[in-house]
Amino acid sequence: MPLTMSAFAKNLTYKDLPDPLLRVLRRSFLDTMGVAAIGSTTELSDLARKGALAVFGIGSAGGARMLMDGRTLSPAGAAMAGAFMVDSIDAHDGTSPNKGHAGSAIFPALFAVADAMRANGTSITGRDFATWLAVAYEISYRAGQVQHATCDDYHTSGAWTAVGVAAACAKMLGCDGEAIRHAAGIGEYHGPRSQMMRCIDFPTMLRDGVGWGAPTGVTAAYLAREGFTGAPALTCEGQDAEPYWNDLGDTWFTVEHTHYKPYPCCRWAHPSLDAVQELMTKNNLTHDRIKAVNIKTFHNATRLAGHEPQTLDDFTYAIAFPVAAMIVRGQVGVEELTAETLQDPDILRISRATKLIDDPHLTKISDGKRWAQVTIIDMDDVEYADAPRTPRGDTDLPLSDNEISTKFHNFSDPILGQDRADKIEKLSANFDTLDADDFAELMDLCFSAP
Numbered sequence: 001m002p003l004t005m006s007a008f009a010k011n012l013t014y015k016d017l018p019d020p021l022l023r024v025l026r027r028s029f030l031d032t033m034g035v036a037a038i039g040s041t042t043e044l045s046d047l048a049r050k051g052a053l054a055v056f057g058i059g060s061a062g063g064a065r066m067l068m069d070g071r072t073l074s075p076a077g078a079a080m081a082g083a084f085m086v087d088s089i090d091a092h093d094g095t096s097p098n099k100g101h102a103g104s105a106i107f108p109a110l111f112a113v114a115d116a117m118r119a120n121g122t123s124i125t126g127r128d129f130a131t132w133l134a135v136a137y138e139i140s141y142r143a144g145q146v147q148h149a150t151c152d153d154y155h156t157s158g159a160w161t162a163v164g165v166a167a168a169c170a171k172m173l174g175c176d177g178e179a180i181r182h183a184a185g186i187g188e189y190h191g192p193r194s195q196m197m198r199c200i201d202f203p204t205m206l207r208d209g210v211g212w213g214a215p216t217g218v219t220a221a222y223l224a225r226e227g228f229t230g231a232p233a234l235t236c237e238g239q240d241a242e243p244y245w246n247d248l249g250d251t252w253f254t255v256e257h258t259h260y261k262p263y264p265c266c267r268w269a270h271p272s273l274d275a276v277q278e279l280m281t282k283n284n285l286t287h288d289r290i291k292a293v294n295i296k297t298f299h300n301a302t303r304l305a306g307h308e309p310q311t312l313d314d315f316t317y318a319i320a321f322p323v324a325a326m327i328v329r330g331q332v333g334v335e336e337l338t339a340e341t342l343q344d345p346d347i348l349r350i351s352r353a354t355k356l357i358d359d360p361h362l363t364k365i366s367d368g369k370r371w372a373q374v375t376i377i378d379m380d381d382v383e384y385a386d387a388p389r390t391p392r393g394d395t396d397l398p399l400s401d402n403e404i405s406t407k408f409h410n411f412s413d414p415i416l417g418q419d420r421a422d423k424i425e426k427l428s429a430n431f432d433t434l435d436a437d438d439f440a441e442l443m444d445l446c447f448s449a450p
Helices: 005-011 019-039 042-055 075-087 105-120 126-149 157-172 178-192 196-201 210-225 254-258 265-284 312-315 318-329 343-351 360-365 401-416 419-428 438-449
Strands: 288-296 354-358 374-377 383-385
Touching: 005 126, 005 157, 005 178, 019 075, 019 105, 019 126, 019 401, 019 419, 042 075, 042 312, 075 105, 075 178, 075 210, 075 360, 105 126, 105 438, 126 157, 126 178, 126 254, 126 438, 157 178, 157 210, 178 210, 196 360, 265 288, 265 318, 265 374, 288 318, 312 318, 318 343, 318 354, 343 354, 401 419, 419 438
Parallel strands: 288 354
Antiparallel strands: 288 374, 374 383
């Protein structure tokens, strides 16, 4: 008989976690903390923290610190602030089949509940935290796939991460299997069914919905612990959900489907970024010789045009401008996330000359993958065409550990200082083996203000 979601969450232990899964969780730990570090500097993050401080006071659950800040709120408030912080830089881990992201909700939420538990006297080891992460990721991924398969609208990641966060946090709080069922149901029911394509068409600070998915899941867990009912979560139970859960415990979606992003912008732009970087290098091209760029890609990606972004949110949900930045500067990194970059005349010239083409074939095959084909045209009308490709960072084209490390330090060193960043990297490399004291040190490093 297939394992139920609630039984999986209740009974999973550290010894059940396979080595490939632990490798993903370690990489996601380091990657997410790097994104949180640079995210702590954004206007979006600053405003979210101000809002959280205004409305989320400390209650009987105890206080939880905000990531990269240190000030104390309720667990739900700290989860909200942290999720908005990570999501403010679109460089965190993701899952292509779900067209979204899990770690940006999961880490802030589980950190918040863990910090409140620790403040109340509970010792937490790395093994504990790894087990909770595994529950949150796996349930989130599977709930997300069910939602995409059964709902017409394209909902943000906050909708389905609320389910995984709720189940994992209920496990953290010592809930039994039935209470975990109710937590997942509450999280699903109140999770933000926000419209992702709205934020792509009209980019704002709303982003991927995790700013409300994370605190919704946390709140659901505390409600379920008190006896509040909300089961079933339809993304976890029922006939429509069954195909996505019948191998639970045997197959890990988290291992099969977690990707990492080399560039801080929407994943849909990444195959084009990889393509122009290679074309420019291989053909010894310089940006002053580029006349135009044609990008064939799948339908939804063409709605990410972004030829003249005015804000970081516009930049995040763009293709033309990041591609132009890659052509001009040879990179899309922290230095490109500035107001000055948005006014760069060389980048703007190429961005305005970039055309996005809705390609039916690439749309058809972009189910669980992200395809694009790029042609660069020089001033002599010579065309340099790349073959259609999917982005680096997926499991078939993985980033190396060194690339993850370099990205982390590029994001975190200028904000946290190299010494603190080095300590986070060293401890997170095998965080699941840390005893309570060493894991507490790692948490402190992630919570303290820069």
